[in-house]
Amino acid sequence: MSDDARKDTQEQADFRQYCRGWLADNRPPEPTVRLPLSPLEIMTTEQLCYLQDWQQSAYDAGLVGCDYPQEVGGGGCKDCQRVANEEMLRARTPFFPNVIGLGMAAPTVFYHGQEELKQNLLPRLFSGEDIWCQGFSEPGAGSDLANVQTFAERKGDKWVINGHKVWTSLAHFAEWMILLLRTDKSHKYDGLSYFVVPIRAALGDGVTVRPLIKMTGETGFNEVIFDNLEVDDSYRLDELGKGWQVAMTTLLHERGAGELQTPRAGGMKSKATHTTNTANLIELARNSVRDGEPASADPLLRDRIVQQVIREQGLALNQQRARVPALLDHPMRVQLQNKLLMTEISQDTAALALEIEGASASLYLGDDNAPVGGQWPMAYMNSYGMTIAAGTSEVQRNILGERVLGLAKSK
Amino acid sequence: MAKADNFGFGEEAALLKESARKFFTDNFPTDALHALVATDPSPERMSDCAWERDLWQQLVDLGWSMLAVPESAGGVGMPLVAVAGLVEELGRAAFPCPLLGTLNATYVLIACGDGGQAALEEIAAGQAATLAITNHQGDWNVSQTEVSCEDGKLSGSAWFVQDARKTDRLLVSARSPAGLSLYWVATDAPGVSIHADAILDLTRDQAHISFDAVEAEEVTNNALAALEQAMPAIWIILAADIVGAAEWQLQTTVEYASARQQFDHPLGFFQAVKHPLVDVMVQIDQSKSLVYGAACSVDMEPARALQDAHMAKASASETAAFASGRSIQCHGGIGFTWECFVHLYFKRQKHSQMLWGDAGWHRRRLADILIGEVA
Incomplete structure (x- = not known):
């Protein structure tokens, strides 16, 4: 039994089995266009159409909006979106294009909109027909x-x-x-x-x-x-x-701290998965050369890689500890750190990757000799989008200082 | 074995942690600590061994010194994750006592199999113990010792022995004809001389101990295996102590930053103060999660124990340094004085930071595990 499945309710267990079966039979076809790193970088209608088709079929199969009531186009299940997300991640499906719709608009409309508005808007949001x-x-x-x-x-x-x-x-x-x-x-x-x-x-x-x-x-x-x-x-x-x-x-x-779980598919075996985590960093170090030896033998780089591994593991364990009340001094303390930590760790990991690449870090997407297709320089630059968007790291620190530590509100 | 979602930190562990917090808050507030240990500020002073023996006895009576001793030897047999919870609270109180040494000895003795049984029973009966396994260079590599054993008699010296003057028994590593062995020795046995070190940390005592033809009882003739097996638990409980002490540093500094006014605002209004304190919290939480994750590995997934324990102590050592620095700095001038309590924790953390390997020492070993050794 997988780790994810261990604590399933009966409803979740049945649903998991259903998702697994459906995903095994309904993998979307290989894309004919290069997919972007994330939905926020969709540039062409070809990319969009491919991803919209996938979201539509996942919605038709009941893998999107599972926990919303049926009257608004949802699946009427209890805590099943998490299960669908885990199974889609496991199946390494493409991501959904309508991220802002699913993650932000849907819960907002659901909690604050009039009934008729919900019924009109949410089904086409879930299906991806309407991008938000x-x-x-x-x-x-x-x-x-x-x-x-x-x-x-x-x-x-x-x-x-x-x-x-x-x-x-x-x-x-x-x-x-x-x-x-x-x-x-x-x-x-x-x-x-x-x-x-x-x-x-x-x-x-x-x-x-x-x-x-x-x-x-x-x-x-x-x-x-x-x-x-x-x-x-x-x-x-x-x-x-x-x-x-x-x-x-x-x-x-x-910021991932809301009541409703966001429908999330992902883990396409696109080049995107070659960045952002430290397992890839170690691989990169083994394949890069520094002073005529693998970069993975350089003591200073080794230490910095290990520092990143520790931070990444600390973040993963934070998320586990956030669900153990006896190990929390303040109920929101660990959760509210998520965005800050995740984005700053990815940024530092990408920065370190560029140092590991050395001279080759100068090569960008269009260069055939760029390591990993030039994805690390792009990931490094994009990481600044992450530490700025959705509340900058500075704003996150204010929130933590004021709401968790109780320090005086800054202007 | 799969790891538990809650780190195996169940109701019993939560109850233990809560009662430990209450015990130390009720019986040993920080002003009592200051009054007990901060008696002589002179830099050249010889270290006192100031501790509340009666409070320690209460702790023993509660069964806390024998928490890790298996039930088969008369102990409580709690998992490491629960022990870490208790130690976190002890660290928060910076309570001077031989608990960590006793736990360290316990984990090594457990790893000794049958040979450790009698000594474990003594710990279960309330005896305090500590490890005497380090050479005069403070080499944390467990194969180093400057004690040797011939004809059942120990000679030589052990260094950096923690809380030596508060303990009843020593677990000593020594070279013997059979290789590296461990011996169980009473601190008051003939031929044992305890030389107190003058140390920075006012909440602990430390000594080097010389052995002159000391009669000793062999626990195992395979010390290396036992020590290597026990080290992850030893690093983790020290990391838990650091995390608890760092929580005290954070909380105390936040209180000060909320009360102290400058430029018509409390200090914490200013982001130059607020953000570093948030960073301290974030760093503490990383270490704390790594501590409980690593403890859970020792309890349930031993194959990951070594690597996860290295991570916990590496992270905690950084936390010790960072939280200590910020706690003094954010207190400003008063934080630099003897009368302010923050220096007590600053010094305890400096001691803990290097004890059993600092961050770099652990990360270097982690690199070998994660990336592979360099030929």
């Missing part, structure tokens, strides 16, 4: 998220939206956006409201999506400009002025 994006950050509202200035003005039972969102991943493919905006300029937090907005339908007519190019050369995220976009009041989530509380539901799920 997130309109939170703005040029003047990054770490200080509550400073968003995008404004919705009431006009009968409609709202007229004007403003400027940035770092909007997947906006160029998205049908829908979750949108944090301001409906009252006199209160910073209580002046915020939360909408879902059909941006694709309004392209060129109130909505402009402009791609931003990342330092890696990839696209994937965008600026979105709202110019007198009219939306219906029925697209508002929760009450007027409750936008900040709704946004907290989104962020909690984004």
Whole structure:
């Protein structure tokens, strides 16, 4: 019996067996295009279509949205999404393209949307037919998220939206956006409201999506400009002025600390899996040369590799300890460290990989001689996206210092 | 055997940890520690051996000194993960006593098989013990000793013996005609001389011990195997002690950073103070998870014990240094004084950091395991 299966309930055990069977018979075909490292780097419609087909078939088979009620298009199961995720990881399937929809929009709409809205939106979100994006950050509202200035003005039972969102991943493919905006300029937090907005339908007519190019050369995220976009009041989530509380539901799920488990497929045997963990680092060191010998024989590199292994193991064991209340002094203390640790460890692992590669670290994706296809330099650059997005490492440290250690709130 | 989801840290272990926390909070708050050990600030002082013998006896009566002794020898037979929980609380209190030495001896004796039985029974009867296996260079490699045994009599010296003046028995490694052997010796046996070291740490005592034709009882003639088997547990409990002490350092420093005002704000308002304290917490949590993970390996998956124990002590040694440095620095001027309690833990942590191998020592061995030895 696998480690994952040991603590299954009867429902989970049956479901696991079902998933395993289905995945054995329904592996998606090999892609004809090179897949990106993550859903946030999907650049072409060919890549998108391939991944959407896969999400659709997984949804039809009941592997997506398992724990949501059937009325909103879910599977109506109890704690089965985790099982589906584990089995999809095990089967090394491709990932789902609709990550923001599944991880952030779905739980937010589910907890804060009106019944009819849920029933209309969630099934096509789960199936991947509608891609979602997130309109939170703005040029003047990054770490200080509550400073968003995008404004919705009431006009009968409609709202007229004007403003400027940035770092909007997947906006160029998205049908829908979750949108944090301001409906009252006199209160910073209580002046915020939360909408879902059909941006694709309004392209060129109130909505402009402009791609931003990342330092890696990839696209994937965008600026979105709202110019007198009219939306219906029925697209508002929760009450007027409750936008900040709704946004907290989104962020909690984004950081993996939410109530609902995010549907997650993944572990495609793409080149992406050659980076990010230390087992690959050791392999890389064995295959790299330094002073005429394998880099894995260099005492300084060995020590730094081992330091990374220890941190990685510490993180994995943290996640295990987070479920043992007797070994926790504060219930959220270990969980709230996850994002910070995961992103900083990956960053340092990638940085070390470049040092192990030595001169070859100068070779990028387009070079035939680049070790591991030039993935490590790309992973290193992308790691800064991780330590910045979803609350920078500095913001994470503020959260930990204030919410766990109880230190005075910083400005 | 598959590892348990909860590290095997069950209800009994949780109860033990909780009662240990309460025992030390009730009976031995930090001001009592300071009053007990910080009596003479002179740098050239000879180390006292200040400890609360009566409190130690209470601890023995609670069965805590014989927790790891198997039930077959009259002990409690608790798994290492539970013992680590107790030791974490002991570290938090920085309680001066021979518990760690006694546990160390216990794990080695268990690894000695039948030969260790009689000595284990003595520990179960309340005797405290410590290891005398290190040479004068402080080589943590367990095959090194400067004691030898001829005709059943020990001669030579053992160094860096922990809490020697608080213990009843010594477990001594010595070269014998049969190879490296272990001997069980009473600290007051004729020919045993304990020379106290003048050490930094006020919460422990340490000594070098000379043996002059000391009659000794052989426990095993295969000391190397027994010591190698026991070392992971020994590193893990010291790492647990470090984690507990670091929690004290963090908590105390956070309290100070919340109370002390400068520039019209508590210190913790400033990110230059807040973020390092968060980093201390993160580092403690890494070490803590590694400690319980490694203890679980010793209990349930021995094949991983060595590597996981190296990780735990390597990480804990770094935590000891980092938490200690920040605790003094964030206290500012007062943290640099004798009257402030933080130096007691700073010194205990410095001692623990190097004891049984510092971070580099453990990582070097880990590299050999994980990456392979360099020819």
